[in-house]
Amino acid sequence: MQSETVIALEGVSRTYGAGPTAVRAADGIDIGFRRGSWTAVMGPSGSGKSTLLHCAAGLERVDAGRVMLGDTDITTLDDDELSELRRTRIGFVFQSFNLVGALTAEQNVALPLRLAGRRPKRDEVRTALAAVGLGERAGHRPRELSGGQQQRVAIARAMVTRPEVLFADEPTGALDTSAARDVLRLLRTSADDGQTIVMVTHDPAAAARADAVVFLRDGRIVDRLAGADVRAVADRLVALEA
Amino acid sequence: MxxxxxxxxxxxxxxxxxxxxxxxxxxxxxxxxxxxxxxxxxxxxxxxxxxxxxxxxxxxxxxxxxxxxxxxxxxxxxxxxxxxxxxxxxxxxxxxxxxxxxxxxxxxxxxxxxxxxxxxxxxxxxxxxxxxxxxxxxxxxxxxxxxxxxxxxxxxxxxxxxxxxxxxxxxxxxxxxxxxxxxxxxxxxxxxxxxxxxxxxxRVMTTARWLTGLLFLAGALTLIGLSPVGGAVGGQAMAMNVSVCAAIGLTLLGPSLVPAVARLIPVRAAGVLGELAAANLRDDRRRTASTAAPVIVLVGLLLGQAAASSSFTAAGRQEQQRWIAADLVIDAPQAPGDRVAATPGVAGASTEVEVPIALTTGNGDLAYTRSATALLVDPVSYVRTHPGAGDLTALREGAVAAGPGADGFSPGDTVGVRVGDRDLGPLPVVAAVPQAIGGGATVLLPAEVVPEEQLAGVPSHTFVQLAPGVPRQQIVAALTGVGTVSDLDAWLERDSVARTATSTGVLIMVMGLGGLYALIGVINSVVVAGATRPREFASVRVTGFTRGQVIRTAVLESVVVTVAGLLLGLLAAAGTLVGVAATTAAVTGAVTVDVPWLLVSAVVAGTLLVTAVTSTVATRTATREHPVAVLGARQ
Structure with missing residues (x-):
């Protein structure tokens, strides 16, 4: 089962704008992500990292190609089906943690389940929070938590639905080194437990924790490293930006 | 959920x-x-x-x-x-x-x-x-x-x-x-x-919003166009509704109009704070429009109605001045009979008694009875003191004439008239005096149709013309026994105020309370606009603005938006004035526009003061926390 592809982009293209100012943010991208793999996506700014992530997650429509999540081509889904997908099969973690400020950590984590019309069991949510080391912070609101803690709540929220893929967009971008290390450790544990993770980052230290690193430039995949250390990732990135 | x-x-x-x-x-x-x-x-x-x-x-x-x-x-x-x-x-x-x-x-x-x-x-x-x-x-x-x-x-x-x-x-x-x-x-x-x-x-301006806004403005223009042909009553109603339609239309088009108008205000002259304020106004057109909306409605409705009301009052008075040829007026607790005309030095006198009637117009299934007023007159004297009244020779017992406040019937029709419990039966309308902008009796009846005993305690007024060369003082003294004697102008002044009491009442009741409500809407939108921006304020502060500067910028913004709202509101009110001018010109022959400047300045100054104070308080509250703490608490 190790080699089963969970999500695959097939010839995905996306162009912003038109005419001479048009930007090809994704240019015929073909890539598959295996179950339980953690893939980092890197590249200079403007290389199309975020576009790849957004297209893969169904947040952005594609101009050409398709995105297969299991047997589902998500590019053909309507808005309701995509909403359903987001609360059942896909999880998100972002640089700005995007928690609902009015809700406690516990309520934030329960949100996707509640939106799915389920009355979450208290244990279920507590377990998810405990898994990110915040079992005793359940009743706190985001503003009463540190950045690292907020990001861990966001991870718990993304993971509570046991999604097939977890998309992370610069998850450590707004964190200090030690908080970032905690978050990366958490992602590593999840991946080892079989969670598929696709993560956009510009931090070689974060990318080095992943199983593989994919490099993008001008909307195309230009390289792929597996099991590289921080140094190798950084060197490759510098070479690309040159 | x-x-x-x-x-x-x-x-x-x-x-x-x-x-x-x-x-x-x-x-x-x-x-x-x-x-x-x-x-x-x-x-x-x-x-x-x-x-x-x-x-x-x-x-x-x-x-x-x-x-x-x-x-x-x-x-x-x-x-x-x-x-x-x-x-x-x-x-x-x-x-x-x-x-x-x-x-x-x-x-x-x-x-x-x-x-x-x-x-x-x-x-x-x-x-x-x-x-x-x-x-x-x-x-x-x-x-x-x-x-x-x-x-x-x-x-x-x-x-x-x-x-x-x-x-x-x-x-x-x-x-x-x-x-x-x-x-x-x-x-x-x-x-x-x-x-x-x-x-x-x-996109703030949706097609539906554009269409609805333009529809209301078109409605306002149509009302202006129709008001001169609406007659005294219809024209006034149409003119007054111009500002209602215009205010709603301008509010709907607000997201496009308010920033455009705000751009005309030289706020940049206030230096970097002014530049930031101008940029903010342009940037969040929705907020700008939402803040200006209640101002437009408040100013448009309140000042539109007030200006229309005072203009029509003035028009009514001027019309009466032109229309009545008399020197003195006597108010008496009941009809004075022949005593006035018999007084030496009096060249003519026309006694008028206003009585409530039940007026039936239409016939058969369409018959409709409503309360109205009749003026009991002596047709010959009436024509003498009202030279423009036309020919009333046909007005005698068994007939009526359409009065200055007639509405819904004209010569040739038959109307039913009941005075108290006396049913005068269906009567032909044999003549009509010109419609008056200030309204007046619905029908004229010859005085003899209502017996004197029924009129006991019903007040009358008598217009008196003096013979040339007779000292006014002497006649006034002679007539004082009949009732209260006034100069025509003073009497007309009082009469026009009394006649427009209804519209003044509407103004005070509706506009007073409604204006207060709209003012609260103004305060509200300023508070909402301020309360949702602590993050934005914080990011301005970390770039080096002091709290005072942030507050001043926000207040400047509110003031500029308010001024833009005031200008659009005044435009809506001006629409009503155009309708008023057209109506008064059509009905009385002279354009009469009377702007209550004191009220206008009070509303303008009051609105500015309220928004400035509210904005100061709202921004102070929104900037109370340390900016770094605000920016740190990400959502």
């Missing part, structure tokens, strides 16, 4: 407090006006009153009902407008939060449901507060009605239990209706918008 709503309430209570306040006051105003309207309509004359007194009572009831009907209409219009715009605004301010819900899997229908559930809750809370406030407001309105003499002594508004259902229903329905459109648009928010710090610039 409701628990999520509740959490949202606690978090953003300032945003919602304003929404609740608008529902509360809207419901209170509608409830009070409705109860008074019903109480007035159900009133009956005291037992033992004479037929004429009963008729007089019915006439005043009809006036009070009409006044309260207009009050209710305006209250409802304002409530719909202010509640819906406030609620739509609160939804717009939460785009990011809603996008976030979409991001974690919220479907559009769920967002809509959430917002509608909130609106229902806010509507319920607002109505629950509005019902007791309405009871208090009814006392104030009753006092005003007594003060203005629209209701007999002893009149009280009666409480009805079912009004609670109506009030709560009104509050909830208006809140939900206000939100539903905004909710549809908000539900269309893309999940990706949650990732953007400021949210994508959205």
């Amino acid at each position: 409701l628990r999520l709503s509740w959490a949202g309430f606690r978090e953003r209570w300032t945003l919602f407090a304003g929404a609740v306040l608008t529902v509360c006051l809207g419901v209170a105003l509608v409830q009070s006006s409705l109860l008074l309207l019903i109480s007035a309509a159900a009133g009956s004359a005291p037992a033992g009153a004479t037929a004429l007194a009963r008729m007089r009572f019915d006439a005043s009831t009809e006036a009070a009902v009409a006044l309260l009907g207009v009050t209710l209409g305006f209250a409802a219009l304002l409530a719909v407008f202010i509640i819906s715009s406030t609620f739509a605004f609160t939804v717009e301010q939460r785009r990011r939060e809603l996008a976030l819900l979409r991001l974690v899997g919220g479907a559009r229908r769920q967002i809509r449901r959430l917002l509608l559930a909130e609106a229902t809750l806010l509507g319920l809370v607002g109505s629950a507060l509005g019902v007791p406030v309405g009871v208090g407001l009814m006392a104030v309105q009753t006092w005003l009605l007594h003060r203005l003499g629209f209701v007999p002594d002893g009149f009280t508004g009666r409480w009805q239990l079912w009004i609670v259902a109506v009030s709560v229903g009104t509050g909830v329905i208006l809140a939900v209706a206000g939100v539903s459109l905004a909710a549809r648009r908000a539900a269309r928010v893309r999940p990706l918008d949650a990732l953007r710090e400021t949210g994508e610039a959205t």
